[in-house]
Amino acid sequence: MISSFNQPHLRFPSLTHEKNTNHLRPNRNRFIPRIRIPPNSSLECNCRRENRFSDPGQQGNIKRPDLSVRYATAECPTSAISEPGLVGDRLRVLVSEFGSLTEPLDRVRRLLDYAGRLPPFDESSRVESNRVAGCTTQVWLEVELDEEGNARFRADSDSEITKGFISCLVWLLDGAAPEEVAAVEAEDLEVMNVGFNGRTPSRVKTWHNVLAAMQKRALALSNKKKRKMKKKPLIVPPILPLIVAAEALAGNLPNSQVVDHI
Amino acid sequence: MMMMEGVALKFPPLKLFNPNFPTSPATTVTPSLARFALRSFSSSSSSSSCSASLPVSATAGKEADSALGTLSLGHLTRPDFPILHQEVNGSKLVYLDNAATSQKPHQVLKALQSYYAGYNSNVHRGIHYLSAKATDQYELARKKVADFINAEESQEIVFTRNATEAINLVAYSWGISNLKPGDEVLLTVAEHHSAIVPWQLVAQRTGAVLRFVDLDENEVPEVEKLRESISRKTKLVVVHHVSNVLASFLPIKHIARWVHDVGGKILVDACQSVPHIVVDVQELDADFLVASSHKMCGPTGIGFLYAKSDILSAMPPFLGGGEMISDVFLDHSTYADPPSRFEAGTPAIGEAIGLGAAIDYLQGIGMQKIHDYETELANYLYESLSTIPNVRIYGPRPSEKVKRAALCSFNVEDVHPTDLATLLDQQHGVAIRSGHHCAQPLHRYLGVNASARASLHFYNTKDDVDDFINALSETVSFLNSFK
Numbered sequence: 001m002i003s004s005f006n007q008p009h010l011r012f013p014s015l016t017h018e019k020n021t022n023h024l025r026p027n028r029n030r031f032i033p034r035i036r037i038p039p040n041s042s043l044e045c046n047c048r049r050e051n052r053f054s055d056p057g058q059q060g061n062i063k064r065p066d067l068s069v070r071y072a073t074a075e076c077p078t079s080a081i082s083e084p085g086l087v088g089d090r091l092r093v094l095v096s097e098f099g100s101l102t103e104p105l106d107r108v109r110r111l112l113d114y115a116g117r118l119p120p121f122d123e124s125s126r127v128e129s130n131r132v133a134g135c136t137t138q139v140w141l142e143v144e145l146d147e148e149g150n151a152r153f154r155a156d157s158d159s160e161i162t163k164g165f166i167s168c169l170v171w172l173l174d175g176a177a178p179e180e181v182a183a184v185e186a187e188d189l190e191v192m193n194v195g196f197n198g199r200t201p202s203r204v205k206t207w208h209n210v211l212a213a214m215q216k217r218a219l220a221l222s223n224k225k226k227r228k229m230k231k232k233p234l235i236v237p238p239i240l241p242l243i244v245a246a247e248a249l250a251g252n253l254p255n256s257q258v259v260d261h262i
Numbered sequence: 263m264m265m266m267e268g269v270a271l272k273f274p275p276l277k278l279f280n281p282n283f284p285t286s287p288a289t290t291v292t293p294s295l296a297r298f299a300l301r302s303f304s305s306s307s308s309s310s311s312c313s314a315s316l317p318v319s320a321t322a323g324k325e326a327d328s329a330l331g332t333l334s335l336g337h338l339t340r341p342d343f344p345i346l347h348q349e350v351n352g353s354k355l356v357y358l359d360n361a362a363t364s365q366k367p368h369q370v371l372k373a374l375q376s377y378y379a380g381y382n383s384n385v386h387r388g389i390h391y392l393s394a395k396a397t398d399q400y401e402l403a404r405k406k407v408a409d410f411i412n413a414e415e416s417q418e419i420v421f422t423r424n425a426t427e428a429i430n431l432v433a434y435s436w437g438i439s440n441l442k443p444g445d446e447v448l449l450t451v452a453e454h455h456s457a458i459v460p461w462q463l464v465a466q467r468t469g470a471v472l473r474f475v476d477l478d479e480n481e482v483p484e485v486e487k488l489r490e491s492i493s494r495k496t497k498l499v500v501v502h503h504v505s506n507v508l509a510s511f512l513p514i515k516h517i518a519r520w521v522h523d524v525g526g527k528i529l530v531d532a533c534q535s536v537p538h539i540v541v542d543v544q545e546l547d548a549d550f551l552v553a554s555s556h557k558m559c560g561p562t563g564i565g566f567l568y569a570k571s572d573i574l575s576a577m578p579p580f581l582g583g584g585e586m587i588s589d590v591f592l593d594h595s596t597y598a599d600p601p602s603r604f605e606a607g608t609p610a611i612g613e614a615i616g617l618g619a620a621i622d623y624l625q626g627i628g629m630q631k632i633h634d635y636e637t638e639l640a641n642y643l644y645e646s647l648s649t650i651p652n653v654r655i656y657g658p659r660p661s662e663k664v665k666r667a668a669l670c671s672f673n674v675e676d677v678h679p680t681d682l683a684t685l686l687d688q689q690h691g692v693a694i695r696s697g698h699h700c701a702q703p704l705h706r707y708l709g710v711n712a713s714a715r716a717s718l719h720f721y722n723t724k725d726d727v728d729d730f731i732n733a734l735s736e737t738v739s740f741l742n743s744f745k
Contacts, residue, residue, distance in 0.1 A: 108685065115744070137680050158678055158711065159681050160677075160744065161684060162678075
């Protein structure tokens, strides 16, 4: 038995092991990232996003971000990031945003702010198969392809700073084609580095691992889908018999196995 | 009164610790005093192999002791460690990760430099002058290690790369040839990975069974349960002397007696004890004992295994190659006597000599003095850390009977230790560790995935602890403000 000394009320839900509840389906909430759109930004989310992750009542609504507001809601309700290079645009926004924060503490503040905006991650999804390996903190990642073949991401961590990184990565890549996801390089996001000195990849660079996992899993799903498409059998309409029984002509169609006494 | 050049004359807070009276309370000194007395440390050393000059560069001259009190051991030794005097991320470095690795005094750096600049040469076989000198110094380092832990003879010390390699040596050499199906190896859930994994590998090959002892209500391995678990089947007990997470001590002497009574052996992981307290292998009656140089102010890349000579003599080789052979034929070879039998290839000569210099330095201060100072630091750290709201410190509470090492592994509710460590480093220059500290089974047992750990050494001061606690408090407030 372990005693708690003078701290009887201690509970560390975020640090305890997840239960194995993978028989429960995850609850999919819509992730609406909030970003601060700098003035004169070319980023306008004016396309529709229709996919199984959307709430049915929201379909068909297009919302442009209000550039005059400090924090705009960048809803990209598109079933696909149909404009090529939108990940690139988002990347520039992210780099510009973090790059303008010269004080490391301000970058931490921004990350912690984004951490708070990550949608809740279902407890049942905190399973070993969703873990991102090689991280000093615990990270869970779910990746799926929507109907248009774009990658959709949901993630969570027990560390707030890591959640901040994840929040940025998900905003950057959610809804992008797997090939666009794979094209992002860790060096592109160096400006987000907070407190991590040195260039050598190491276990502490959790968000490198998360980015790599997002890319790997998105590509794997995409390749799997493509292989399935290739193997899909040709659907041929049924060949009707040229000779039918007299009863069939009379409107009484027996099943095809029965050829009755003609 | 001579003013010490190059010494940072920052007077500590009013309470000072006189390292020369181990059991005395802290003496009080008024800050306006212009004089302070410094003791010569070599007078307290009884090591016959001590060959270094006075270890503390601040003692430009010996001053008579005075009733005015002295600076703490930490303040006195800090000037010897060049690495501690720097800024990181705009703040002065507060290094509190000593359980991971310790810092090196300039005496050790000088020894390494002297070796490579003056007499670097391969050992044992060479005829020429440089080789003879290198061999002498290498073997002298072995003797220093033997004396440091009171081994009977130098031949009982095998140099390895580190403690992990030393444990693997015992596992693959002694373990493979002595363990049979059904034999038991007894460990605790608090062991370091290096003390667990090699035995898992050997158990798979030999059919031996590993048994783990849990913690008691004070978060110390249940010693009575360990005693009860020792039976005729127990061939080996593998235990830490001091836990790198719980900061607890185990009664090695008693455990050794229990296991010897049934004909078994004991392997002591002394990585966290040899650098901090007096360790006497004969008094403990340890069969095997391992430690790493880099945790005891020596260079990385060198460690040692102590084993009783009769045990070593019966052990087959671990690694094969040069140095460990007697004669080599095409179809077989004969092997050298220990310790050479277990030192294949060119050893880390410079590093062994550096370890010898580190031992000289430690002996110059005196291990008992270091132990007493660190006990006071340990209590101060524990009490200070306990003032942080919602903190949970692992391991036993310190008391008259229960001593803790000068380290605390802890968690703060709803704050991830990695976030803490990141901000402590970035904003305050405080270096602590976060993670599982190579003790995943222990963390799983405690019900957490990770913890933060602050660990001290004799060159840390109470000021360091104060800086750490202030920084921690600010960091926790900062992180909580986002919830």
